[in-house]
Amino acid sequence: MNKALICAAALITASINSVWAKTTLIHAGQLLTAADAQVLAAQTIEVHKGKVKAIHNGYLSPADLGVDNASVVDLKQKFVLPGLVDLHVHLGFERDPKANPHRALMEVEADYALRSVNYLRSTVEAGFTTVRDLGGSNEVIFPLQRAVDSNTLVGPRIIAAGEAITPTGGHADMHGYRQEVLDAFAPRMGVCDGADDCARAVREMVKSGAQVIKVTATGGVLSNTKAGLNQQLTDAELGAIVDTAHNLGRPVTAHAHGTGGIAAALRAGVDSIEHGSYLDKDTIKLFKKTKAYLVPTLMAGVTVAKEVGNNPNMPAAIVEKIQTVAPVVKASFQQALNADINIAFGTDSGVSRHGDNAQEFVLLVNYGMTPRQALATSLEAAPKVLNMGQEVGKLTTGYYADVIAVDKSPLEDIGQLLSVDFVMKQGNIVKNHE
Ligand SMILES: [Zn+2]
Known part of the structure; x- marks a missing residue:
């Protein structure tokens, strides 16, 4: 210096x-x-x-x-x-339909971290003073977290997961390139297969600084694979992930779209479900029984549905999944709302633009919540999920x-x-x- x-x-x-x-x-x-x-x-x-x-x-x-x-x-x-609380952001990146689609292969972590300086500022200036970052490179998010904690950068208080736990070929693995290229990115810490290996992945994440474990229980919309949106980790793997994390004092949140995967994650004892696109009577019952929180991330669905028409570079596998899932999100959320399960605030910002987080409140109200209920998802439910109910909100x-x-x-x-x-x-x- x-x-x-x-x-x-x-x-x-x-x-x-x-x-x-x-x-x-x-x-x-x-x-x-x-x-x-x-x-x-x-x-x-x-x-x-x-x-x-x-x-x-x-x-x-x-x-x-x-x-x-x-x-x-x-x-x-x-x-x-x-100050507002958002349980689902990705400060390490922001989708940019106009960016070179091969950017991930051309840049190093510092490129991402430097862009993130602006994301931190726009997030906190939008009124979000506490956020949970759910997945991205360890090399980006943990240094950003330290920079905010030490007042080197202006940004929200960050509770970070680091890399998501995912099976080989799962939603948070890397897809869409020839094997030699994918090998250059391996071994990725969060990728695991089999209960023992998944326990290992959780331990490595905790050792790296994860304060919460993010697991991709089902396929996801924005991964370039035709693997669908169903369960991707076995019940045994999910059980090992949750037990290991809880023994190490870390809550677990599961990215889950398909009904079977939501149910499996809840049975395994996760503390919250991200997205929850295909809820049914049985999964609602499981939410009631386990008292787990749903983080509906309505903005994510709306944002990617808009992008389909405007981004000619979007891979066919992703377009297909967006067209399948986007129309069901609203009904699923309303089912959760009517059943009065625990709902907490999360935007999936990074999929949408950082700083636009409050749009989620507008969607929550448009889809049936009162303004006070919508505010409570951020000021009451989200702090509880973070175990910070005595500090923020x-x-x-x-x-x-x-x-x-x-x-x-x-x-x-x-x-x-x-x-x-x-x-x-x-x-x-x-x-x-x-
Ligand atoms: Zn996400």
């Missing part, structure tokens, strides 16, 4: 530390402290050391509270709520000072969440268009 860079880094650290030690008072015109709370008028959020110290009635000044050197943020014209004493603001109440117009004007993450203001 040259001298100028060291100086710049020192300055950034110094300014962050000084903000962090100081008290910030946020004057909120309207305040929603939690998804199930009443809206309060004229409140002061007292922020100290990155956390909410207290919420006070009225607009209090630093003198009122007896704190020297406090800064005041005026959000009297705004609707203020906790609320603005209450002791919680992280993750604070966002919009013009008007999203409980009346969920579309307000598409234009977030103010974002504070852990006491640091990352966006302020008051």
Whole structure:
């Protein structure tokens, strides 16, 4: 590192530390402290050391509270709520229909990580202060996570899976090139066959830093293979993955489209299901019994269905799967909603553009949720899935000072969440268009 860079880094650290030690008072015109709370008028959020110290009635000044050197943020014209949580993003990439389809063979991990700097910023500036990253190169996501944690980069708090666990030829394996080319990418850590080998893959992922295990229980839409959307890991493999992960203190989330694969993953004891495109009565019963969460990622289906018509480079195998699955997603979600199973917020951003995450709220409401229910998937259910229900999703004493603001109440117009004007993450203001 040259001298100028060291100086710049020192300055950034110094300014962050000084903000962090100081008290910030946020004057909120309207305040929603939690998804199930009443809206309060004229409140002061007292922020100290990155956390909410207290919420006070009225607009209090630093003198009122007896704190020297406090800064005041005026959000009297705004609707203020906790930072949003997204359980399914891929910060290591973003689909670009216009990109060279062979990009993965031409670039190294650093190319991906450098593009991700912008994805981190657009995600947090959209109001998403905590995200779970579900799969991508270990060489990209873990360094990004460390860079955010150390305040080297601006971005959301990341809970990362690293590489997904997948069978040979499965959804998260690499497809569509001659064997010598595929061999150049092997051995991929997350690829496993047989219960013992899958236990090994989970252990390797935990050793690499995975905080959650992502497993592809069924085929997937965007892998270039005609393998369909049914179960791809055996019951024995799924059982070994879940047992090994749970013994090592890691939750498991399963990518699953086909009914049989959803059921097998739930029977194996996964904590959540991503997508869940083909639900039926029996899988709904299993959700009820296991209390597992469904993360419907409605945006993913809508985004790829739009891309089919606009991307002539899309392989035939992928087009076929999109045309099969896109039309069933809405009915499956509505079945889950009517059955009142646990539903948590996830977008699959990276398939859609990073920073567009709030579109998922609009879809949740269009497909039948009330705005308050939709908000609860992000502020109440998602923190529970992350085992962070005492840290994020609320603005209450002791919680992280993750604070966002919009013009008007999203409980009346969920579309307000598409234009977030103010974002504070852990006491640091990352966006302020008051
Ligand atoms: Zn995904």
